[in-house]
Amino acid sequence: MRPYSLDLRQKIIDVYIEGNTSQRQIAQQFRVAYSFVRKLIKQYRETGEIAPKRRTEQTPTKLSNEQLEILKTIAESNHDATLAELCDLLEQRVGVRIG
Structure with a gap:
């Protein structure tokens, strides 16, 4: 928004x-x-300000760079998988649950 x-x-x-x-x-x-x-x-x-507040910190990602690469590989090899299926596959592979 x-x-x-x-x-x-x-x-x-x-x-x-x-x-x-x-x-x-x-x-x-x-x-x-x-x-x-x-x-x-x-x-x-x-x-004395009315401007919208600026977000100063980005929420850190739950996945490391290595885990992100694994996710990318999983997504490329399972291009017809649903988001829920990709989440399950990643959890099985690296032990981290994302949504």
Whole structure:
């Protein structure tokens, strides 16, 4: 899911700063989740920023480079296998279960 635009974020903050509207009403007015409005306002108060947060860490892969090569070989030799079958074959070969 893509982050909401800066334009929308700024409009939400502008309505919030006016002070006449609750966070729930703002969420309804802009048709966004209340939790988004709450988090955006919290971020604005703490940092003064409204831009979407950047992901700083990539989730590490469960497989080593060697295991990835084995998976590639399995996939090439079983080109008509389903994803579940490939997962089973990899688990049998290297002992790691992926989904």
